[in-house]
Structures are given as structure tokens and as C-alpha cells.
Amino acid sequence: EAGVAQSPRYKIIEKRQSVAFWCNPISGHATLYWYQQILGQGPKLLIQFQNNGVVDDSQLPKDRFSAERLKGVDSTLKIQPAKLEDSAVYLCASSPQTRYTADTQYFGPGTRLTVL
Amino acid sequence: QKEVEQDPGPLSVPEGAIVSLNCTYSNSAFQYFMWYRQYSRKGPELLMYTYSSGNKEDGRFTAQVDKSSKYISLFIRDSQPSDSATYLCAMSASVLAGSTLGRLYFGRGTQLTVWP
Numbered sequence: 100e101a102g103v104a105q106s107p108r109y110k111i112i113e114k115r116q117s118v119a120f121w122c123n124p125i126s127g128h129a130t131l132y133w134y135q136q137i138l139g140q141g142p143k144l145l146i147q148f149q150n151n152g153v154v155d156d157s158q159l160p161k162d163r164f165s166a167e168r169l170k171g172v173d174s175t176l177k178i179q180p181a182k183l184e185d186s187a188v189y190l191c192a193s194s195p196q197t198r199y200t201a202d203t204q205y206f207g208p209g210t211r212l213t214v215l
Numbered sequence: 216q217k218e219v220e221q222d223p224g225p226l227s228v229p230e231g232a233i234v235s236l237n238c239t240y241s242n243s244a245f246q247y248f249m250w251y252r253q254y255s256r257k258g259p260e261l262l263m264y265t266y267s268s269g270n271k272e273d274g275r276f277t278a279q280v281d282k283s284s285k286y287i288s289l290f291i292r293d294s295q296p297s298d299s300a301t302y303l304c305a306m307s308a309s310v311l312a313g314s315t316l317g318r319l320y321f322g323r324g325t326q327l328t329v330w331p
Contacts, residue, residue: 103258139223141303141321142259155318190258204319206258 101125103207105191111213117179120210124172124193130154131168132204133176134190142190148174178212186214218242221304221322230331234291238304238322241285245306245320248280250289253301253324262302263289294329301326 104123112118124131129150134142145164147155150171159166163182168174178185188211192204221238228234236250246267251259263278265271265287271278277290287306291298301324309317 139323141219141221141305141323142319143321144318147318192258203261203264206260208256208258 103191103193103205105189105207105210107210108208109211109213111215112181113215114183115180117177118181118212119175119177120189120191120212122174122176122191122207124174124191125205128193128195128205129171130194131174132192132194133166133174134192136188136190136209138187145176145189181212181214183214186212188212218320219304219306219322222325223323225326225328227328227330228294230294230296230329232294232329234294234298234327234329236289236291236302236304236325236327238287238306239285240287240306240320242306242308242320243282243285244308247307247309248278248287249305249319250276250278251303251305251321253303255300259303294327296329296331299328 103125106121110118131148133145135145136142145159146166148168151168164178166176188209190206190209192206194204219238219240248265250263252262253259263276265278265280268280268282275292279288287304303324304322305319307317307319
């Protein structure tokens with residue numbers, strides 16, 4: 100079974116620029132998550148999708164971050180404009196449709212963003 | 216106060232040692248407790264999952280939950296160099312897929328090195 104795919108793996112931008120990350124979840128997984136992991140910290144949930152719909156985006160800085168999940172499969176996360184404090188690893192995770200498996204999240208390798 | 220507290224280490228032990236990793240938490244609603252392992256430049260992978268209080272054993276790994284003390288532990292017996300990684304505790308109030316209660320709260324991770 101193929102894992103969660105993310106691209107790019109690394110990105111360096113200057114502050115105030117825009118950036119987008121892409122995630123392809125495990126086939127058939129209905130739930131998709133984006134996390135932000137700042138160096139030395141645990142992952143923090145930014146947004147959770149169930150199929151096409153947003154379940155939880157309460158921790159997403161909506162003035163600069165946006166995310167969408169096209170046709171309930173792939174997802175993109177965008178930052179516009181980026182700030183220095185956005186430097187982090189952005190992790191995508193997915194989990195199956197089954198009702199009681201929210202705990203089993205499969206993570207991708209992440210995109211490491213550096214904002215200069 | 217953070218929802219989940221975890222000593223970041225680093226922890227360095229010789230091969231064969233018993234390792235003890237711990238987390239404390241403040242939210243009494245948490246019922247589902249997980250340990251993730253994260254190798255360098257990789258996404259977290261689920262290692263152990265327990266519900267409510269008690270112990271769970273899987274090979275060399277034992278997870279313990281003490282809800283009365285809001286304290287969870289992961290023990291690694293006969294540690295191996297391949298166990299060298301960052302160990303993240305995570306917890307949630309619900310395991311329902313698509314539920315905001317299922318949001319995972321992560322500790323900051325403990326960096327473990329097992330030397331031969």
C-alpha cells in the first residue's frame with residue numbers, strides 16, 4: 100500500500116512570498132489532516148477534512164493560510180504571505196473512513212519550509 | 216499551561232538498556248493515548264495505542280496510562296540502535312473519525328539515542 104505523498108519536500112522562500120504544498124493521501128482514506136511542526140515541538144493540527152468538507156479549522160491562521168481538498172482526494176495548503184514564524188515542517192496525514200479509526204493517522208514525510 | 220507536557224531530552228542510553236518515556240496532561244477528557252515514533256526527516260508513525268487507564272504490551276514496548284495522575288509512559292526493553300528516534304506522545308478525547316473531539320494533541324517529543 101502506497102503511503103501519504105507530499106511535495107515538495109523542501110522549500111525556501113522570502114517573507115511575504117507565497118507558497119503551496121500538495122498532499123496525496125492513501126487511496127480510500129476519507130479523512131485528511133494538515134499539521135504544522137515547528138522545530139522542537141510536536142505537530143499542531145491546522146485543518147481536518149472529512150471527504151470534501153472541513154471538520155476542524157479552528158487553529159488555521161485564516162488571514163494567511165488556506166487549504167482545499169479537491170474531489171475528496173488530493174489537498175493543497177497555501178500560505179500567502181509567509182512570515183518568518185511560518186518556518187516549520189508541514190505534515191499531511193490521512194485516516195480511513197471507518198468510524199472508530201480517527202486514532203490511526205498515517206503521516207507523510209512532510210514539507211520543510213524555511214522563510215528567510 | 217500546555218495540554219500535553221513532555222520532556223524533550225535528549226536521552227542517550229547504551230544498547231540493551233530499559234528506556235522510560237513520559238508525558239503528563241491537563242485535560243481530563245482525554246481517553247485515547249498514543250505513542251508515535253518519528254525518525255529524522257520522516258513523518259510520525261503510530262507505535263502504540265491505548266484506551267483509558269491500564270497497560271498494553273507489544274513486543275519490547277509497553278505503554279502505561281494512569282488517568283488519576285494524568286500521566287502516561289512508554290517503556291522500551293532491550294533497546295536497540297534502531298530505536299533511536301524522537302518519541303511523541305499524543306492524546307485525544309474521542310476516536311470518532313470526522314469529529315473535532317478526535318483532534319490529537321501532541322507532546323513536543325523526546326529525542327532518544329541508543330548507542331551500540
